[in-house]
Amino acid sequence: MTSLRSAISDGPRPATFDALRSADPRIADLLYGEYDRVRHAIQLTASENFTSPAVRAVLGSTLGDKHAEGYPGRRYYGGCEFLDQAEELGRTRARELFGAEHANLQPHSGTLANLAAFAALLVPGDTVLAMEPRYGGHFTSGSSRNFSGKWFRTVGYGVRRSDERIDYDQVRDLAAEHLPKLIVCGPTAYTRLIDFAAFREIADEVGAYFLVDAAQISGLVAGRAMPSPIPYADVVTCTSHKSLRGPRGGLILCTRALSRRIDNAVFPFLQGAPQMNNVAAKAVALGEAADADFVDYAQNVLTNASALACGLEAAGLRLVADGTDNHMVLVDLGDAGITGAEAEQRCRDAGILLTKHVLPFDHRLPEHGSGLRLGTLAATTQGMTEADMFTAAELIVRAIRGADPVALRNDVADLAEQYPCY
Template sequence: MPTPFWGPDFEALTSTDPEIAAVLLGELDRLRGGLQLIASENLTSPAVLAALGSTLSNKYAEGYPGRRYYGGCAQVDVAEELGIARARALFGAEHANLQPHSGASANLAAYAAFCAPGDVVLAMDLKQGGHLTHGSKVNFSGRWFQPVSYGVEREAELIDYDQVRELARTHRPRMIIAGATAYPRLIDFGAFREIADEVGAILMVDAAHFIGLVAGGAIPSPVPYADVVTATTHKVLRGPRGGMLLCRAEHAKAIDKAVFPFSQGGPLMHAVAAKAVALKEAAAPEFRAYTHQVVANAAALAGGLAAEGMRPVSGGTDTHLALLDLRPLGVTGAEAERRCEAAGITLNKNAIPFDPAPPMTASGIRIGSPCVTTQGMTEPDMAQIARLIARAVRGEAPAGIARAVGDLVAARPAYPRG
């Protein structure tokens, strides 16, 4: 049966391609029937999904508003201009570009705007919480540039700013990147700005994970400190899958050229319009309350898991995610992920700092609170979720846990019916 927000278009799909229609329904059932705790995922609104499924998908619009290669762009120009204005207002940015197809695409554009092949880039080590685009040898960032990696202190598991400064002075990077994918604490953007200024480096902040928290005022903003901020729109920000860039006015031309024509052709205008919708939603008071609840829920969930014998890396979290060391329980991250999935709990294995296990095994798990908070859950629910995760990680039979998960999400389902 079609959902209310798919409407008659879904009925057409069921007739034309029942196999794919079944996939869509199966995914909806998965979202409604389980706990979604992947830190980099969220549940977009029906309004965002409507824009994504619109006729804007048909339009080729190479270039920027008022400067397109193709004709017939009057309507998509309006959508993109609205999105740009909303992004600038929401984040206090002098310039915004909503065309990147992903966070990785946004990062590529930032490299292209400021660096030449072979330049030194200082960024966080992937093994200690960074990202593939921060210098991994299997990624463009590690193949085209000279990566130098900083990490966290072994004991506190917090970013070692003294190490960052020492490496910057030694290697004189063209660009310094602040930001991570598995770092649960606040980042001192002011310290990074000071270091970048000392060595004459561009400061890029990869805010993919936490830009939604910035939008809601739940954590400090990197925008006043960074030359360029890269981000995704599909995590805490709760928009469509995609990327965006925020930068100072002096860098606007370089950033725009690095997106088009350097690294992308025609933008996905249905996605740009959906980003505009999400940015409008993020400016509402309800979204501000949501982001603060996301942070509170993550802290409660980390605390509950600590009580169950899982060690929170760095002692806890200030954001939407937590990283848990499972070695006290004698379980690998990969095994914990598998056991949780069997019980209807979706999370991911993750390396911890100085992890003795290989990445595909890992000693930890990463959990995030955006999805369950979108569903309306609060701290008491996090306590229950922590107990369910612990039961699964310890190897209890999954059927009973899955029933308890089903009861919990039935009270606050994803995409409620009717």
């Protein structure tokens, strides 16, 4: 198989955009601009990654032209025989890769995968126990602006103030008090391992379904770098574009007993025709994730995250939960004298891409935040190493502390250009 490094650097180059420039020069200019932005920046946004040329080829293929409502062998339109084979291949690869009994590749996003799971297991008004967004939970875990908070009675759990880790005693107490029909775990901003067995035990104690949102870690699970939730969860939702390195989208893994309910919740309840170019691209990514190279990649992601965390901590920044077990690092800017939004902007001016974030027990609004969330998925795909992560940490600290952005941007570009993403 093509190496990770060459698979990325052999991707599309500006010369391949000639047809687009002739047809639509304004969009071509924007594409060139994005290409240039990415090439000269360090990608540390925790929820982003780079796909392989094979995945991008399928995304831009004629598979996107076909209307294919339904599932393989049960379509509402004719002429789907090759699409059926592509989707069935992807479902088989997902089941084998994760050890799941059933897989659905049609959700357009991780949020829609969660909505489908809620629709399959609950009715509006049911009680859900999930991690509060202010402690690291995703907005589909009870945000008042999201379906999870509008249509369901969501009770939130958090982390201990002492060590900023999930408080399983609180989860058990809340479950016993509120008797939820569904318990959810799988935060979007939590850096430590999750005890899936403990959640399963609590769910069984109160007769609840157990859902794991593995959007952030699905690829690390596939690469055998992190424990799998599959043996414990009734349903696991994932995104295909973060650690799994596939196209933007979602997928759902579940037990055989829930397969019909999950499939019916995706179609026809939630979505119409799937984006078959996207479904087939997910199949390609799942095939790539089964390769031995991907196991190395997943382990390198964790190694790089640990190095990035050590570099930031050595420079005097406090890490939430005292470090990381996954690809993410959460930095507390309390002693730096600036907000997360200010730090994000300073880093962006220097060409370092990361995200402002609220922290547990934060007193600031989400649009300001007291911290930063960083991740090593994309940088590792590019080929960056532990030594590069220590360099990146140094550049981040210089940006936060107000170094000259012009000189800093030159140093950032020098590092980024050693590892071309396209």
